[in-house]
Amino acid sequence: MSIIVLGTVALDSVKTPFGRRTELLGGSAAHFSMAARLFTRVNLIAIVGSDFPKKHMAFLRDKGLNLSSLSVDKGKTFRWEGQYEGDLNSALTLNTQLGVLSVFKPEVSEAQRKIEYIFLANVDPDIQEHLLTRMHSPKLIGLDSMNYWINTKRKALIKLLKHIDIYVANDQEARALSGESNLIKAAKALCAMGSRMVLIKKGEHGVLFYNKKFIFSLPAYPVEKVIDPTGAGDTFAGGFMGYLTQAGKVDAAAIKKALAYGTVAASFNVEDFGLSRTSKLRRADLERRLSQFKKCFSF
Amino acid sequence: MSIIVLGTVALDSVKTPFGRRTELLGGSAAHFSMAARLFTRVNLIAIVGSDFPKKHMAFLRDKGLNLSSLSVDKGKTFRWEGQYEGDLNSALTLNTQLGVLSVFKPEVSEAQRKIEYIFLANVDPDIQEHLLTRMHSPKLIGLDSMNYWINTKRKALIKLLKHIDIYVANDQEARALSGESNLIKAAKALCAMGSRMVLIKKGEHGVLFYNKKFIFSLPAYPVEKVIDPTGAGDTFAGGFMGYLTQAGKVDAAAIKKALAYGTVAASFNVEDFGLSRTSKLRRADLERRLSQFKKCFSF
Numbered sequence: 304m305s306i307i308v309l310g311t312v313a314l315d316s317v318k319t320p321f322g323r324r325t326e327l328l329g330g331s332a333a334h335f336s337m338a339a340r341l342f343t344r345v346n347l348i349a350i351v352g353s354d355f356p357k358k359h360m361a362f363l364r365d366k367g368l369n370l371s372s373l374s375v376d377k378g379k380t381f382r383w384e385g386q387y388e389g390d391l392n393s394a395l396t397l398n399t400q401l402g403v404l405s406v407f408k409p410e411v412s413e414a415q416r417k418i419e420y421i422f423l424a425n426v427d428p429d430i431q432e433h434l435l436t437r438m439h440s441p442k443l444i445g446l447d448s449m450n451y452w453i454n455t456k457r458k459a460l461i462k463l464l465k466h467i468d469i470y471v472a473n474d475q476e477a478r479a480l481s482g483e484s485n486l487i488k489a490a491k492a493l494c495a496m497g498s499r500m501v502l503i504k505k506g507e508h509g510v511l512f513y514n515k516k517f518i519f520s521l522p523a524y525p526v527e528k529v530i531d532p533t534g535a536g537d538t539f540a541g542g543f544m545g546y547l548t549q550a551g552k553v554d555a556a557a558i559k560k561a562l563a564y565g566t567v568a569a570s571f572n573v574e575d576f577g578l579s580r581t582s583k584l585r586r587a588d589l590e591r592r593l594s595q596f597k598k599c600f601s602f
Numbered sequence: 603m604s605i606i607v608l609g610t611v612a613l614d615s616v617k618t619p620f621g622r623r624t625e626l627l628g629g630s631a632a633h634f635s636m637a638a639r640l641f642t643r644v645n646l647i648a649i650v651g652s653d654f655p656k657k658h659m660a661f662l663r664d665k666g667l668n669l670s671s672l673s674v675d676k677g678k679t680f681r682w683e684g685q686y687e688g689d690l691n692s693a694l695t696l697n698t699q700l701g702v703l704s705v706f707k708p709e710v711s712e713a714q715r716k717i718e719y720i721f722l723a724n725v726d727p728d729i730q731e732h733l734l735t736r737m738h739s740p741k742l743i744g745l746d747s748m749n750y751w752i753n754t755k756r757k758a759l760i761k762l763l764k765h766i767d768i769y770v771a772n773d774q775e776a777r778a779l780s781g782e783s784n785l786i787k788a789a790k791a792l793c794a795m796g797s798r799m800v801l802i803k804k805g806e807h808g809v810l811f812y813n814k815k816f817i818f819s820l821p822a823y824p825v826e827k828v829i830d831p832t833g834a835g836d837t838f839a840g841g842f843m844g845y846l847t848q849a850g851k852v853d854a855a856a857i858k859k860a861l862a863y864g865t866v867a868a869s870f871n872v873e874d875f876g877l878s879r880t881s882k883l884r885r886a887d888l889e890r891r892l893s894q895f896k897k898c899f900s901f
Binding site: 389390484485486487488491505507508509511517518519520521522523525526527528529556559560562563597598599600601602 | 828
């Protein structure tokens with residue numbers, strides 16, 4: 304089993320109460336991959352500019368990712384600059400430079416088109432749809448987006464919902480797209496709009512999963528020192544989708560376990576800047592924390 | 603085993619997106635008792651005015667509470683008026699009339715002084731301390747407070763922390779009293795200030811429990827239609843302390859189960875106005891929902 308992730312590979316500059324870092328390797332697909340690679344072979348579909356540092360390319364390859372569909376185009380790599388304050392629960396975007404992302408048209412090889420597990424991480428919904436039309440036999444399609452697209456490409460996003468299995472959103476996004484403030488109502492509404500399943504990430508408050516048959520809810524893994532939450536949601540999705548890909552099935556038991564893997568993967572991500580912590584992770588680290596996590600709530 | 607709860611018995615007027623109710627029976631001790639009575643004999647220590655409706659007194663007696671130390675004094679019963687909007691996560695207090703609460707000096711019978719399980723629900727810290735000095739042999743003392751006392755009687759409250767076992771707070775209160783925005787750091791700080799254990803209620807986001815040996819975290823029970831959250835925190839405390847009283851021990855396993863009982867008790871409370879839902883509860887209702895709740899996260 305392997306998985307395809309479409310998303311961004313970016314150069315992130317971030318300031319948190321614990322320091323400032325510039326031009327870190329980041330982006331939704333990069334964060335996703337660091338967690339998903341612990342479960343399955345990851346095919347990364349993204350674009351970078353000709354300024355993308357060679358060391359970053361080598362780094363991604365060293366992590367075992369299939370980079371055959373990572374395009375390098377003339378122009379600049381996508382850059383994001385943000386800042387966190389107080390309890391680090393929400394990012395303030397200071398600057399975004401799309402660069403080559405504005406001309407991105409993802410291509411996949413014939414072999415990759417047969418991959419059944421697909422995650423459309425946060426990029427323009429039109430780009431997400433384009434990739435989806437290229438895939439031969441999807442078995443599980445996850446989709447993430449962001450408030451920017453909810454506001455500017457709402458119709459395209461809602462159209463996409465009808466073709467996917469699981470919509471992954473944070474609480475603000477779920478409320479904005481559904482128009483419901485209660486998160487269970489929001490999840491129901493999003494299912495009614497087309498997604499078979501809805502996964503709402505609530506940051507330090509954990510996660511809510513909904514489909515027509517059941518609701519699951521997990522607390523977050525308790526992290527005392529949150530250094531940099533950038534990419535935590537993508538890392539969650541990577542652990543979640545990665546485990547389901549490895550499991551090869553999407554029943555209630557697999558979903559619960561996938562949610563727990565996503566939770567512990569994300570808890571590592573926030574403990575250091577960028578990919579510093581997750582890129583060093585081994586599966587055994589996840590397993591160890593998973594068993595600690597279980598002790599936090601099982602009775 | 604029996605428990606003492608000190609707190610308010612009030613007449614609440616409340617407006618939520620689902621309607622408006624006036625002069626409902628409420629107050630911290632009343633909400634606490636509705637849950638705690640399902641586990642143990644509850645001794646209610648509070649004060650009401652001569653205007654307190656006889657039907658409310660009969661109602662409390664019918665619920666099996668020991669009212670021998672419920673004082674009736676000349677003057678008016680404590681009244682609270684509040685409003686909830688949007689996601690109903692925080693109350694806006696419109697009016698508070700202390701009435702007889704301003705002259706409350708709780709008295710307990712000689713028999714009640716021997717009770718080992720004690721909950722000091724939200725009232726003036728000086729009143730809480732007064733009751734505590736009357737008790738002969740406390741085994742487990744819980745304490746709740748509110749931002750008003752944190753701001754106006756901080757010293758008295760901090761002094762009390764050194765004499766109690768478990769400080770029960772919502773997230774805002776925990777942050778305000780500790781000065782820490784991360785809730786785990788806040789819980790640690792509150793333990794350092796004197797409380798042996800800290801229980802932080804996060805409303806729709808569940809609960810965090812901390813002591814020097816372990817951290818527990820539970821999501822909330824997913825409630826789609828929150829009608830009136832007034833008293834949810836007190837109901838939580840009632841289920842939590844009630845179970846521990848019945849268990850007669852305070853080890854890790856008992857605490858986890860108590861947190862789960864508190865969670866499901868609170869989930870019933872928010873489903874209707876005032877005590878409407880919790881006053882009709884039977885232990886079997888709690889057990890049924892507890893088993894549904896477990897399915898939401900156990901894997």
